[in-house]
Structure formats: C-alpha cells, structure tokens
Amino acid sequence: MHFELVEPVRQLFKDEVRQAGLQLGLPKEIVYRQPFPDPGLAVRILGEVTPERLRILRDADTIVQSEMEASDWYYRVWQSFAVLLPVQTVGVMGDQRTYDYTIALRIVESQDGMTADWVRLPYELLARISNRIVNEVKGVNRVVYDISTKPPSTIEWGEAVFGQSICDWLCRRSRSRSWGAPGCHSMSHSALANARHDASIPNPQDGSRQAAANNRLAACAPQVEVASAWANGWSQSCSGRCHRQARSSEVPAAPARVAS
Numbered sequence: 001m002h003f004e005l006v007e008p009v010r011q012l013f014k015d016e017v018r019q020a021g022l023q024l025g026l027p028k029e030i031v032y033r034q035p036f037p038d039p040g041l042a043v044r045i046l047g048e049v050t051p052e053r054l055r056i057l058r059d060a061d062t063i064v065q066s067e068m069e070a071s072d073w074y075y076r077v078w079q080s081f082a083v084l085l086p087v088q089t090v091g092v093m094g095d096q097r098t099y100d101y102t103i104a105l106r107i108v109e110s111q112d113g114m115t116a117d118w119v120r121l122p123y124e125l126l127a128r129i130s131n132r133i134v135n136e137v138k139g140v141n142r143v144v145y146d147i148s149t150k151p152p153s154t155i156e157w158g159e160a161v162f163g164q165s166i167c168d169w170l171c172r173r174s175r176s177r178s179w180g181a182p183g184c185h186s187m188s189h190s191a192l193a194n195a196r197h198d199a200s201i202p203n204p205q206d207g208s209r210q211a212a213a214n215n216r217l218a219a220c221a222p223q224v225e226v227a228s229a230w231a232n233g234w235s236q237s238c239s240g241r242c243h244r245q246a247r248s249s250e251v252p253a254a255p256a257r258v259a260s
Helices: 014-023 040-044 051-070 123-136 166-176 182-186 189-200 207-219 221-245
Strands: 079-093 096-109 140-145
Touching: 040 051, 040 079, 051 079, 051 096, 051 123, 079 140, 096 123, 123 140
Parallel strands: 096 140
Antiparallel strands: 079 096
C-alpha cells in the first residue's frame, strides 16, 4: 500500500485541536466530545474482560453519560465515565443480600489532558447517578467516586504494562484463530510498534517487572507479527467503524497500551 500520510494537526495538543475545530466551524458536539480510549471499554475494566462484565460497564457508562448531558455538565468537564472494579462487596437488595461488583465514577476537569483534577459535582447529581446505576444495572451494588488528581493518578484506570495486557490478548487470539472477530479491529500496526518500544525502555523503579515484560514480548513474537500483518490490512476499512461500535460491541477490545 503506497500513499502519503498527511497529518495537519499532529503537532497540536488536544486543546489546540479543539480551537482549530472551532475556527473551522465544526459542530460543538464534535469539537467538545469527550476523549474515548482507542482500545474501547476494555481499558475501563480491571481484571478479566468478559461479555458479562462489558455489559455491566456499558450499562453503567450509559447512565453516567445521560445524566451528565441532562444536567448540562457533560461539556463542562474533560471526561466523565464509569470504571468496573474487580471488587465484589456485600449489599442488600430488598430482603436479600447480594454480592456484586463495584463501579467507580471518574469525572475530571483539564485543559489538555496532561494534568487533571476531579470535578466537584453537585451532591444531587452524584446521588442520582449512583442510585440509577445501583437500581438499573444488574450485577452492581456499590458506587464510589474517584477524587484523585493527575498526577499522581492517571485519568484512565487501565493497565499500562505490555507484558500483562496486549501480549496475553494476542496469544489468546492467535490460539483461537479468530483474528477476524470484531474485537480485534482496535489492534493497529502502530499500537504494536509502540508496545514493542515501551517494552524495550528500562524501568529503573521495577527491574523485575520490566524483565518480565521483555520475556513475554519475546515469547509472543510470532503472535505479534501475525497481528501486525492482520491489523495493517484491516486498519483502513475498520478503524472508523470500530470507533463507533466501541460502546456496543459484545466482543472484548484489545487491552490498553498506555493509560491517558
């Protein structure tokens, strides 16, 4: 495939891209749409990604977005979303005890995504979001609010270690020979190249973890090459559709490379 790639806004930060969009007269809904991670909702599920856990997160995230829009807070924040934690706690529903998952709300304000602060939402809005999630989303009995700033916390909660995420996903996909499944569409050639680069960077704070990542990368090298070739062929036809279907696909998307 021979072509010349033109990226007129490559050197701009996110807030500068939005200013360019306003100057071009793009609709507010496009310019101020909240950032959404390329790997899809999988980056917001801590632990194993399954169709059932995707359903829980998708339902909870839909409530968060609808309430933020209805209260006119959606365009006043940088990001607002739900995170599914691998934590099940005891609750009471009616006359019975439950043992269900916990949803964390992450709502932050920022100028460019490099730093962020948690938003002081009205208590009434937080209560409404929490009540709806607990009562409408089957499998959830607790909602917590993340009040961490960036730094030290990132905006997304997803795992950023290559050896623990992408490599495992590639190995499972290779063994199942299901490279054409919808969940694979978010894996791109550039993401794989970046992952290789990340695994090669020394980590002075945790040498054993870095060594493990490098070992797993080497063990999965054949799968990486297969995925790279596959993604390169699919990237042109599937990237747009994959982004639109990220919230609705029942097939888990690829794990995150780097949390924002």
